[in-house]
Amino acid sequence: MRQRLKSIFHFNDITVGIFNAEKTSFRVMVADVEDGRTSHPEFKEIAFAEYPIADGIHDMLLHSDKPELFYIENLLMKNPGRHPGIQFIFERGIKEIAGVKLVNQNEDIGFITMLSEERNSFRHKDLYLLKGISDQVAVAVANILADEKIDQQLKEINGYKEKLEEEKLYLQQEISSVYTHTDIIGAGPEMQRVFHMLSQVSFAQSTVLILGETGTGKELIARAIHNGSPRKNKLMVKVNCAALPANLIESELFGHERGSFTGAIERRIGKFELANHGTLFLDEIGEMPLDLQVKLLRAIQEREIERIGGKSTIKTDVRIIAATNRNLQKEVAEGRFRSDLYYRLNVFPIVLPPLRDRKEDISPLAAHFIERFARSTGRRNIRLSSTAMKQLTAYNWPGNVRELEHVLERSILLTQGNVIREIHLSSQPKSETKVRQEEDFTRTLDEMERDYILGVLNKCKGKVFGPGGAAEILGLHVSTLNHRIKKLGIQKEHTYFLKKP
Incomplete structure (x- = not known):
C-alpha cells in the first residue's frame, strides 16, 4: 500500500488511527514510519499511546468534512508542549501533515494522516485524492474494528460461561442434599396436611405461595417441591427479596447490560435466566417494592424478561415458588402489595403451621x-x-x-x-x-433439689460460702453444699442461665 501511495503522493510516513467511542481521545492503530524515527527507543511508547483529541490536529480532522493541512512548526509555536507526539515527530524532521477523518456508515471512526519532511509537499489535488482514498481505508478499518469487537465479545461470552459454570456449581452444591417431603420431620396432623398438599403440587407446573411465620421452614418446603418435580435435575435459584436494596433487586432478577448504570462494568445475567427450565424461589416476596412488582408480574405472565439497558426480550421457562411471613391479603388491602400479583402468585397456597x-x-x-x-x-x-x-x-x-x-x-x-x-x-x-x-x-426429688440449689446460687451470683453465700441461705455446711452440687451435676456456668422463678 505504501508503494502505491508513494507513486501518487510525496510523503515519508503514514498513519491510520481511531477515535474512542466518546470522541474525546484517539490512538494510532497502524503506522508505516521510516527507520530514522522507528529506531528511537521511545518510538512505540509515544506513537501508539492514547492522547486527548484536542491537540490542534485530530480535533480539526474530526470536525471537518474535508482534508486538512497542518504545518508542525506553526502548531508548536501556538501551543508549545501541548502534544508530546507532535513535538517528537518535529524533532525528527517532520514538517507537514495532511490528514482526513475516516467515516463509515455515517460514523466518524478515525483518521488517516500523511507526514512529510518537506513543506509544501501536498498540493490541492493531493488532498482531493486523499479524500477518495479515505473511503476505502474507512471500510478496511471498520472491518478490523468489527473483528476486534467480535473477538472481545467472544472473550466476554467465555467469561460469562465460566462465571455461569461457577455459579451453577455453587448452587448445585447448595442443593446437593436432596429434600423431599418424606425427609421433613412432622408426624402431627398439621404437617400431614402439608405433606398431602406437596404430593399434589410437586409434579405440576403451578405457581406455589408458601405462607408461614419466620422459622417455619418455608425454604425447606420449596426445595422439597422442586426436588419432587420434573425440574429436579435443573437449578432451584433463590432470591431473598428482603436482603437486597430496592435498587439492586431488578438487576438481581433480570440482569443488566454493561454500562446500563453506574457500576455496571460488565454484563450480568439475572436469576430468571439462571433458573431457566428450573425453579425460581422468591423468598420474602412481601418485601418487594411496588414498582418492581409490576415488572415481576409481567415476567411471570409473559414468560419473558428484559435486562436493564437491554434492547431485546429474553424468553424464560421458570417455575415460580414464592414465600412470605406477611399477611398478603392485608398488604393488598392497605396498598402495599399489588392485587394482580397476589392473585398470580396465590395459585396454590401452602400454609405452614407454627411450632x-x-x-x-x-x-x-x-x-x-x-x-x-x-x-x-x-x-x-x-x-x-x-x-x-x-x-x-x-x-x-x-x-x-x-x-x-x-x-x-x-x-x-x-x-x-x-x-x-x-x-x-x-x-x-x-x-x-x-x-x-x-x-x-x-x-424427681433430685431434680427439684437441683433446681432449688441452682435458684439460690443464681441469687447469690455463684457465691457458695461467706456472708450472703448459698451455704448460709440454705443453712448447710459449705462442704455439705459442695457435695450436693457435685452429686447433682451442677456446673458453674449453669448459674448464669437459670430461669427466674
Whole structure:
C-alpha cells in the first residue's frame, strides 16, 4: 500500500488511527514510519499511546468534512508542549501533515494522516485524492474494528460461561442434599396436611405461595417441591427479596447490560435466566417494592424478561415458588402489595403451621438436631433429661423450628457430660419462663433439689460460702453444699442461665 501511495503522493510516513467511542481521545492503530524515527527507543511508547483529541490536529480532522493541512512548526509555536507526539515527530524532521477523518456508515471512526519532511509537499489535488482514498481505508478499518469487537465479545461470552459454570456449581452444591417431603420431620396432623398438599403440587407446573411465620421452614418446603418435580435435575435459584436494596433487586432478577448504570462494568445475567427450565424461589416476596412488582408480574405472565439497558426480550421457562411471613391479603388491602400479583402468585397456597401448634413434633425435631450437632462437635450419646424436654414443650417458640435448632445447639455447647439437663432459652417471654404447674408433680426429688440449689446460687451470683453465700441461705455446711452440687451435676456456668422463678 505504501508503494502505491508513494507513486501518487510525496510523503515519508503514514498513519491510520481511531477515535474512542466518546470522541474525546484517539490512538494510532497502524503506522508505516521510516527507520530514522522507528529506531528511537521511545518510538512505540509515544506513537501508539492514547492522547486527548484536542491537540490542534485530530480535533480539526474530526470536525471537518474535508482534508486538512497542518504545518508542525506553526502548531508548536501556538501551543508549545501541548502534544508530546507532535513535538517528537518535529524533532525528527517532520514538517507537514495532511490528514482526513475516516467515516463509515455515517460514523466518524478515525483518521488517516500523511507526514512529510518537506513543506509544501501536498498540493490541492493531493488532498482531493486523499479524500477518495479515505473511503476505502474507512471500510478496511471498520472491518478490523468489527473483528476486534467480535473477538472481545467472544472473550466476554467465555467469561460469562465460566462465571455461569461457577455459579451453577455453587448452587448445585447448595442443593446437593436432596429434600423431599418424606425427609421433613412432622408426624402431627398439621404437617400431614402439608405433606398431602406437596404430593399434589410437586409434579405440576403451578405457581406455589408458601405462607408461614419466620422459622417455619418455608425454604425447606420449596426445595422439597422442586426436588419432587420434573425440574429436579435443573437449578432451584433463590432470591431473598428482603436482603437486597430496592435498587439492586431488578438487576438481581433480570440482569443488566454493561454500562446500563453506574457500576455496571460488565454484563450480568439475572436469576430468571439462571433458573431457566428450573425453579425460581422468591423468598420474602412481601418485601418487594411496588414498582418492581409490576415488572415481576409481567415476567411471570409473559414468560419473558428484559435486562436493564437491554434492547431485546429474553424468553424464560421458570417455575415460580414464592414465600412470605406477611399477611398478603392485608398488604393488598392497605396498598402495599399489588392485587394482580397476589392473585398470580396465590395459585396454590401452602400454609405452614407454627411450632407451637405442632408440639408433638418437638421431640423428633429435638432428636434430629441433637444428633446433628453432637456429630459436628465430636460428642456421642447426647440426650435430653425429662426436665429439659418439658421445658421445650412448655415454651411458645416464637422463632419456630429455627429457634429450636439454635437453642439446642447452644445448649449442647454449654452442657458438660452427655445429658442436657437444662435448656438455655436466651430471651423467653415472662409468660413462658415457668414450667407448667403440673410439672411439679412429675419431677424427681433430685431434680427439684437441683433446681432449688441452682435458684439460690443464681441469687447469690455463684457465691457458695461467706456472708450472703448459698451455704448460709440454705443453712448447710459449705462442704455439705459442695457435695450436693457435685452429686447433682451442677456446673458453674449453669448459674448464669437459670430461669427466674
